[in-house]
Amino acid sequence: MKYLEEFRDPKAVRELAVRIAAKATRPWVLMEICGGQTHTIVKQGLDRLLPESVEFVHGPGCPVCVTPLEQIDRAIAIARRPEVTFCSFGDMLRVPGSDTDLLEVKSAGGDVRIVYSPLDALALAQKRPDRQVVFFAVGFETTAPANAMAVAQAKRLGVENFSVLVSHVLVPPAILTLLASPTNRVQAFLAAGHVCTVMGYTEYEPIAAKYHVPIVVTGFEPTDILEGVLAAVTQLEEGRAEVENAYARSVTRQGNQPAQSLIREVFQVTDRKWRGLGSIPSSGLSLSEAYRDFDAELRFDVLDVRAEEPAACRAGEVLMGTLRPNACEAFGTLCTPEHPLGAPMVSSEGACAAYYRYGRTAPGGTAP
Amino acid sequence: MCLGIPGRVVEKHEQEGLLMGVVDFGGVRRTACLAYLPEIEIGEYTIIHAGFGISRLDEDEARQTLELLAELGEAEALAQVDVNDRGEVVSPAVGAEGRQAGV
Numbered sequence: 001m002k003y004l005e006e007f008r009d010p011k012a013v014r015e016l017a018v019r020i021a022a023k024a025t026r027p028w029v030l031m032e033i034c035g036g037q038t039h040t041i042v043k044q045g046l047d048r049l050l051p052e053s054v055e056f057v058h059g060p061g062c063p064v065c066v067t068p069l070e071q072i073d074r075a076i077a078i079a080r081r082p083e084v085t086f087c088s089f090g091d092m093l094r095v096p097g098s099d100t101d102l103l104e105v106k107s108a109g110g111d112v113r114i115v116y117s118p119l120d121a122l123a124l125a126q127k128r129p130d131r132q133v134v135f136f137a138v139g140f141e142t143t144a145p146a147n148a149m150a151v152a153q154a155k156r157l158g159v160e161n162f163s164v165l166v167s168h169v170l171v172p173p174a175i176l177t178l179l180a181s182p183t184n185r186v187q188a189f190l191a192a193g194h195v196c197t198v199m200g201y202t203e204y205e206p207i208a209a210k211y212h213v214p215i216v217v218t219g220f221e222p223t224d225i226l227e228g229v230l231a232a233v234t235q236l237e238e239g240r241a242e243v244e245n246a247y248a249r250s251v252t253r254q255g256n257q258p259a260q261s262l263i264r265e266v267f268q269v270t271d272r273k274w275r276g277l278g279s280i281p282s283s284g285l286s287l288s289e290a291y292r293d294f295d296a297e298l299r300f301d302v303l304d305v306r307a308e309e310p311a312a313c314r315a316g317e318v319l320m321g322t323l324r325p326n327a328c329e330a331f332g333t334l335c336t337p338e339h340p341l342g343a344p345m346v347s348s349e350g351a352c353a354a355y356y357r358y359g360r361t362a363p364g365g366t367a368p
Numbered sequence: 369m370c371l372g373i374p375g376r377v378v379e380k381h382e383q384e385g386l387l388m389g390v391v392d393f394g395g396v397r398r399t400a401c402l403a404y405l406p407e408i409e410i411g412e413y414t415i416i417h418a419g420f421g422i423s424r425l426d427e428d429e430a431r432q433t434l435e436l437l438a439e440l441g442e443a444e445a446l447a448q449v450d451v452n453d454r455g456e457v458v459s460p461a462v463g464a465e466g467r468q469a470g471v
Contacts, residue, residue, distance in 0.1 A: 001374070001393060002376070002394070002413070003374035003425065003430060004373075004374060006434050007433075007437070009437055009441055011442075011444040011445060012437040012438075012440040012444070014444050015440040015441065015443050015444035016440060018444070019440075034370065036370055036371065061370075063370075116418070116419055117400075117401070117418050117420070118418065118419075119401060119419055120419070139418075140370060142372070143370065143417065143418055145420055145422060146401075146417065146419060147418075149403060149404075149420065153384065153385075153386065156385065157384060192370065193372075194370045194415065194417060194422065195370065197415060197422050197423045198422055220372070223433075223437055227433075248426065248429040248432075248433070249425055249427075249429040249430040249433060250372075250415055250423045250425060250426070251423070252426075256404055256422055256423060258403070258404045258405075259404040259422065262404075349370075
């Protein structure tokens, strides 16, 4: 497919690895924010192609992974209602709630459906005015334009039987939390290419300056990722800390303005709880006042559903990049994709799932 | 979750007040919302996420990157460097995944 295969050329991948090795004179720790990038790195063995002095730690950019337990419990409480058709991206269905998951609700007769786009859920609501159609609006900034448009259209077209359970999170506050942590080892970030496609990268410029960390906007194919690494290592070696765009075919500094404008209209910034990381101020989105009628939390009165994270799952440390997935005692024994303790083992973007799926079963604190 | 797939816009139309389009992904065609790309033209490439076009792909930038990659590939072929001295990475494994994923 055009614009995919060309960015996977093995010869270019090897040459980029050689150039990174030639550039790196000291040990450096890089974090890729995005779970999709984590999967490319682990699946293609990019981390093993690099010199040992360049270490990847995997970031919290997996929306399924960071959605807190109580939000899953709220989704389950809504999905169990007989009048509700509950629509979600597929990844969310197997994330464990306190005592069940959405897939089990479906098996038990609940009307739970996987959709490709939030507009599909809206179309379903238009087709079935007798049903309450709820969409589980999770995601980072990349997904916010799609979810914002579904809500705006519902309001414009007067689709009253449609609502959204919002669990939106934002990347920059998570980076700030990581940088402020006393256990932080990350010296440079690969910023998530599609988040920046929507938002641009001006938000990252004060972060790079304040903490003196290079932040390189990076794409998702093997050569994209290694270009991002080369740019980050070059900056580190030269003592620079700038925001650099290594995914210019999709990302501009200002991002997608029409998308940002609708996000600002439909959503407002709010404090959000992140699974494993706790509550982070101004780290997420909720519906703005003008769109509150479409808020499933209010419509189905689930705000009092509360839950504590299970102690056995060390997802928080994995998401902070302080624990390598296969160094967790539960990895591959108590916790597997078939019987996950936490979301990072479930999601197709979770770091634990990537390690399990691509055979990184050797324990130890560093990459095997 | 932030899966984004590059595709070529082959048709544009309006539906319930929204700019929609048909996007071709290497032969597979799907309808997508193009409301966030008001200036996109038929024949141009976009990245589709959750049924929405989020960027108008900059073909000049893509071409520059591809030229750089071609140079890198030639350099590698000339140097014949076996970077995989630990014997751990097999190059044909690179590039098997048929999608782009990410935040």
